[in-house]
């Protein structure tokens with residue numbers, strides 16, 4: 001059974017600091033063009049196939065806006 005990595009971003013919690021984008025070692029995330037309710041550019045997953053599930057984005061996000069999960073397929 002294989003595992004599928006899921007990156008859940010709660011865009012409304014995001015303050016747009018860009019830490020998750022900067023510290024992702026695999027360049028998975030990018031800043032969205034859209035804004036959340038606080039006028040912040042939240043991250044979006046643009047290269048999901050590159051993710052290695054290191055969870056740096058989740059651990060470094062100061063606002064707990066990202067969660068990385070591995071789901072069984």
Ligand code: SF4
Pocket residue numbers: 007023024025026027028029050051052053054055056057058068
């Ligand atoms: S889990 Fe690691 S590789 Fe995947 S998006 Fe987050 S920081 Fe990048």
Ligand code: SF4
Pocket residue numbers: 013014015016017018019020021042043060061062063064065066
């Ligand atoms: S680290 Fe968290 S608060 Fe900062 S841009 Fe990423 S999701 Fe938003």
